[in-house]
Amino acid sequence: MGHQVVVVEEEAAESYYLPNMKISTRVLLMFCVALVIIFICVYQPQHLMGVEYEVRVINGFTNNSSLALVIWCISDQYGDMGGRALQEGDDFGWRLKTSIWGNSHYYCTMKWDALRRSFYAFKISRDSQRCGPLKKCSWLVKEDGFYFSNDEINWKKEFSWY
Numbered sequence: 001m002g003h004q005v006v007v008v009e010e011e012a013a014e015s016y017y018l019p020n021m022k023i024s025t026r027v028l029l030m031f032c033v034a035l036v037i038i039f040i041c042v043y044q045p046q047h048l049m050g051v052e053y054e055v056r057v058i059n060g061f062t063n064n065s066s067l068a069l070v071i072w073c074i075s076d077q078y079g080d081m082g083g084r085a086l087q088e089g090d091d092f093g094w095r096l097k098t099s100i101w102g103n104s105h106y107y108c109t110m111k112w113d114a115l116r117r118s119f120y121a122f123k124i125s126r127d128s129q130r131c132g133p134l135k136k137c138s139w140l141v142k143e144d145g146f147y148f149s150n151d152e153i154n155w156k157k158e159f160s161w162y
Contacts, residue, residue, distance in 0.1 A: 053135045055106060055122045056093035059086040060140040060147070069141060073108040073121060081106075098124055110141055115161045119146060 059069040068085035071092050075081060077099065084092045098104045106122040120126070122137055131137040132150035140147040140155055147155040 050097040050099060051128070051135060052095060052097050053122065053127070053131055053137055054093065054095050055137045055139075056091050056152075057086075057108065057110075057121060057139045057141065058091040059088055060142040061088055061112070062143070063088075067113055070111040071108055072111075073106055075107075076105045096122065098128075110146075112141075117146070117159075117161050119159070 057071055061069060068087055069090075070083060070085050072083040073081040073092075075096075077096070081094070086092060094106075096104060096106065104122065104124045105120060107118065108121045109116065109118040121139060127137050130148075130150060134150065136150050136152070138149045138152050140149065144157075145160040146158050148158045149155045
């Protein structure tokens with residue numbers, strides 16, 4: 001009979017400690033989540049609130065007055081942004097605010113005569129740093145390719161039409 005009492009006492013001890021362990025695990029998890037949120041708010045609040053960027057695509061052709069540069073963009077946040085026909089020197093620009101999930105992408109297709117090229121005008125993983133402190137991401141589209149700048153003074157060729 002003494003043997004049965006020991007088994008009952010062990011079962012009672014298990015039923016006492018298991019719920020308390022579940023509660024302490026939950027408290028620890030909530031504490032860790034709170035620490036992460038506080039860290040983000042203090043050290044990188046822009047990731048919580050979103051960062052605003054300016055994106056601009058400029059027709060930099062020098063001799064296409066009779067044929068417009070056509071641009072059509074879509075966004076994972078806002079969907080189809082529509083198309084535009086840009087004459088020489090015209091631009092198409094927009095402001096965006098990144099999401100907390102870091103999935104801000106703007107994909108554009110450019111067409112001029114028989115040439116066609118699609119590219120990311122803005123991709124958060126690529127552009128969050130390179131758009132500089134002004135948060136400006138500019139593209140200059142020319143006969144020989146696509147140029148990027150974060151100040152519209154210094155342009156770097158990123159890729160060709162082909």
